Amino acid sequence: MIRLLTAALALIAAPAIAQPSAPLPPVMPWSGASEKLVVAADDPWITPAEQTDFIETPDYTATRAWLDKLVASAPQLMSIERFGTTAQGRELYFVRASKGGTGKPVLLVQAGIHSGEIDGKDAGMMLLRDIAHRGKQPLLDRVDLIFVPIFNADGHERSSPWNRPNQRGPQAKG
Numbered sequence: 001m002i003r004l005l006t007a008a009l010a011l012i013a014a015p016a017i018a019q020p021s022a023p024l025p026p027v028m029p030w031s032g033a034s035e036k037l038v039v040a041a042d043d044p045w046i047t048p049a050e051q052t053d054f055i056e057t058p059d060y061t062a063t064r065a066w067l068d069k070l071v072a073s074a075p076q077l078m079s080i081e082r083f084g085t086t087a088q089g090r091e092l093y094f095v096r097a098s099k100g101g102t103g104k105p106v107l108l109v110q111a112g113i114h115s116g117e118i119d120g121k122d123a124g125m126m127l128l129r130d131i132a133h134r135g136k137q138p139l140l141d142r143v144d145l146i147f148v149p150i151f152n153a154d155g156h157e158r159s160s161p162w163n164r165p166n167q168r169g170p171q172a173k174g
Contacts, residue, residue: 037126045129047126048062048122066125067128070129070132073132074131078128086153090153096146097146107143107144109146110148110151
């Protein structure tokens with residue numbers, strides 16, 4: 001019992017040691033058509049993730065600010081609507097992309113369901129940008145798009161480099 005208490009005290013008294021990242025297999029070289037969707041660094045509509053070469057993803061506030069700016073630039077195509085509130089008081093919202101009209105199917109895209117799996121949010125922001133400013137408006141000819149960028153907003157904001165150590169990117173994960 002004394003040994004156990006001594007060991008516990010030693011751990012408590014020891015300075016915090018940075019945890020090593022999980023061993024991952026080497027990154028394989030990859031090249032594909034989706035690389036063409038990433039805009040240049042000087043593009044006025046570059047997304048926050050693109051700005052960091054996808055090393056970081058924007059937090060809740062930065063995501064909303066970027067989407068508010070995008071929607072304001074294309075009000076004929078996009079709007080932001082609230083659909084709820086999280087347990088911690090954050091607004092849950094979606095972006096509606098539509099050319100109007102009736103009888104079209106609605107495509108619902110939810111991103112950020114699991115807070116550390118956030119690539120869908122960043123890809124969705126790129127898609128909305130391309131609809132608003134890159135000639136992808138015809139995508140809305142036969143469908144309306146509802147995009148929820150961060151479904152698990154509270155979990156998204158509990159990000160840390162120590163969450164999901166076995167996952168590549170972004171640097172801090174929810």
